[in-house]
Amino acid sequence: MMKNRDRWRLYKSMSVMFFLIVVAVTVVQRTGINRGVPFELESLARMDVSGGVEPGAALEKKAGFYQDIKGFWKVSKHQQQSKVQATVHEPRITEDSSPRAWDVTSSNCSANLNLSSQDWFRGLEGNFKQFMLYRHCRYFPMLLNHPEKCTGDIYLLMVIKSVATQHDRREVIRKTWGKERVVDGKKIKTLFLLGKPSNDAERANHQKLVEYEDYIYGDILEWDFLDSFFNLTLKETHFLKWFHTYCTRVHYVFKGDDDVFVSVENIFEFLESSSHEKNLFVGDVIFKAKPIRKKENKYYIPHALYNKTFYPPYAGGGGFLIDGTLARRLHWVADTLELYPIDDVFLGMCLEVLHVMPVKHNAFKTFGLVKNKSSKLNREPCFFKSMIVVHKLLPSDLLHMWKMVNTDLVCTQKAEILRIA
Ligand SMILES: *[C@@H]1O[C@H](CO)[C@@H](O)[C@H](O)[C@H]1NC(C)=O
Ligand SMILES: *[C@@H]1O[C@H](CO)[C@@H](O)[C@H](O)[C@H]1NC(C)=O
Ligand SMILES: *[C@@H]1O[C@H](CO)[C@@H](O)[C@H](O)[C@H]1NC(C)=O
Ligand SMILES: *[C@@H]1O[C@H](CO)[C@@H](O)[C@H](O)[C@H]1NC(C)=O
Ligand SMILES: *[C@@H]1O[C@H](CO)[C@@H](O)[C@H](O)[C@H]1NC(C)=O
Numbered sequence: 001m002m003k004n005r006d007r008w009r010l011y012k013s014m015s016v017m018f019f020l021i022v023v024a025v026t027v028v029q030r031t032g033i034n035r036g037v038p039f040e041l042e043s044l045a046r047m048d049v050s051g052g053v054e055p056g057a058a059l060e061k062k063a064g065f066y067q068d069i070k071g072f073w074k075v076s077k078h079q080q081q082s083k084v085q086a087t088v089h090e091p092r093i094t095e096d097s098s099p100r101a102w103d104v105t106s107s108n109c110s111a112n113l114n115l116s117s118q119d120w121f122r123g124l125e126g127n128f129k130q131f132m133l134y135r136h137c138r139y140f141p142m143l144l145n146h147p148e149k150c151t152g153d154i155y156l157l158m159v160i161k162s163v164a165t166q167h168d169r170r171e172v173i174r175k176t177w178g179k180e181r182v183v184d185g186k187k188i189k190t191l192f193l194l195g196k197p198s199n200d201a202e203r204a205n206h207q208k209l210v211e212y213e214d215y216i217y218g219d220i221l222e223w224d225f226l227d228s229f230f231n232l233t234l235k236e237t238h239f240l241k242w243f244h245t246y247c248t249r250v251h252y253v254f255k256g257d258d259d260v261f262v263s264v265e266n267i268f269e270f271l272e273s274s275s276h277e278k279n280l281f282v283g284d285v286i287f288k289a290k291p292i293r294k295k296e297n298k299y300y301i302p303h304a305l306y307n308k309t310f311y312p313p314y315a316g317g318g319g320f321l322i323d324g325t326l327a328r329r330l331h332w333v334a335d336t337l338e339l340y341p342i343d344d345v346f347l348g349m350c351l352e353v354l355h356v357m358p359v360k361h362n363a364f365k366t367f368g369l370v371k372n373k374s375s376k377l378n379r380e381p382c383f384f385k386s387m388i389v390v391h392k393l394l395p396s397d398l399l400h401m402w403k404m405v406n407t408d409l410v411c412t413q414k415a416e417i418l419r420i421a
Helices: 004-034 055-063 077-081 113-117 126-133 167-175 200-217 229-246 264-273 324-336 343-354 381-385 395-405 414-420
Strands: 142-144 154-161 181-183 186-196 220-226 250-257 260-262 281-286 314-323 389-391
Touching (some): 113 126, 126 229, 142 200, 154 264, 167 186, 167 200, 186 200, 200 220, 229 250, 229 324, 250 260, 250 264, 250 324, 260 314, 260 395, 264 314, 314 343, 381 395
Parallel strands (some): 154 186, 154 250, 186 220
Antiparallel strands (some): 142 220, 181 186, 260 389
C-alpha cells in the first residue's frame, strides 16, 4: 500500500513533469512561429508625436549613442541642467514605521457605485468605467510571497512584470540576464511580479502552473488582483509597498518587462562609472509627452481622467533603474496619489511630487531602436552589447541574442552600424 507521503511525492513529481512539458511545448511553438521576425519594434506609441516632444529629442534619438563613445555612460546633455531639486515637505520615513509583513488580508472591495450618477462617468468607455469603479481599491492580499528574497545585503534587485501565461519568457530570463548570482561580492536577485490570470480559462489552467513554477524557482510574487492592462499601476504600487516592507538593504532596483533584453554588465558599469547623487532614476525618459486622445490607441486617455496638456517626465516601463532609497520614498507618494491607468506615467506623477527629475540615458531603448523595422541595426549583436535595455524580444530571440553578445563578440565597426540605421 502506498503511504500518503509517497503518494504526495509521486503527485509532486508528476506535476513538475507536466509543468516542464507545458513549458517545453510553449517554447517550441513560439520558436516555430516567430522565426524571421526577430524584433517587433514599437514606435513611440505612447506619446502623441504630432507636437509635444521637445525639439532636441528627435535629433537625439537619431544621432544616438555611438557618436560619443567615450562619454557614453554620461547622461544626455539637456539632462544636466535639470538636476534633482530639493525635496519639500515630505514626511520622514523611518525604518521603524514600515510593517515587517504584508498586512493586507482581505480582497473585499466593492465597486464605487456613487460614480454611476455622474454624467462624465456615464460618458466613459467600458474599460475606463471598470477602472474608475475600482480605483479606490488600493491593496490586495498576496497569493505568493518571498520575503526571504530581500534578506541580507543586495546590490541589485531585478523585478520583472510578467503575467501567468508567460512561463517561457520567465524561463528564458532566468537563463539569461535574470540569472541570480554574485558579481565581485555584489548580490543580484530576481523576482517576477504577477496578478491573477485575467480570464477564467487562464485562471483554471495557469494558476496551478504558476504555483509549481514558483515551487521550483521560488521567485514569483503574486497578488490577488486581476492582471489587466489598467491594473498595471496596481502592480507598481504593490511592488513599492512590498519593497518598502521587506527590502531595507537593497542598493538598486532594475524594473522591467518580461520581453526585453538587458545587459547586467552594462548596468554595473553604469552604476560604477556614474558619480550619481541620491535619487537615481534613469531610463528611456520622455519629456513633455501629450496624453493620447485618439480612441483607437492602446494608450488613449479621456479628458475626464487627465485634462492637462502634458504628462510629467516619465521613463518607459520597459526597463529603468532606480536606487533603493528613492524606491522607498516612492512608496509613500504612490500611496497618496489617485491611481492612474498607465503605470509608467503614474510613476512620473509620483516623481513630480518628490521633485525628482528622471534621467534620460541612451542605452535604454524601451520605445524601440529605430523606426525602420527592417533596419539591420535591429539584429546587430554589437548594438545590443552596448545597450542596457532593449525592447522588445521574443524568448527565442532573446536567448539567441544573449548567446551572441556573450561569446567572443568583437565589435569594431560601431560607426558603420550607426550609418546603416
Ligand atoms: C465582503 O463584503 C461583503 C459585503 O460587504 C460581506 O457580506 C462579506 O462577508 C465580506 N467577505 C469577507 C471575506 O470579508
Ligand atoms: C459614496 O458616497 C458616500 C456618501 O457620499 C460616501 O460615504 C462613500 O464613501 C462613497 N463611496 C466611495 C467608494 O467613495
Ligand atoms: C483590477 O483588479 C481588481 C481586483 O481583481 C478588479 O476588481 C478590477 O476590475 C481590475 N480593474 C481593471 C481595470 O481591470
Ligand atoms: C481638470 O481636472 C481637475 C481635477 O480633476 C479639475 O479640478 C479641473 O477643474 C479640471 N480643469 C479643466 C479645465 O477641466
Ligand atoms: C529600411 O531599411 C532597409 C534596410 O536597411 C532599407 O532597404 C529601406 O529602404 C529602409 N526603409 C525606409 C523607409 O527607410
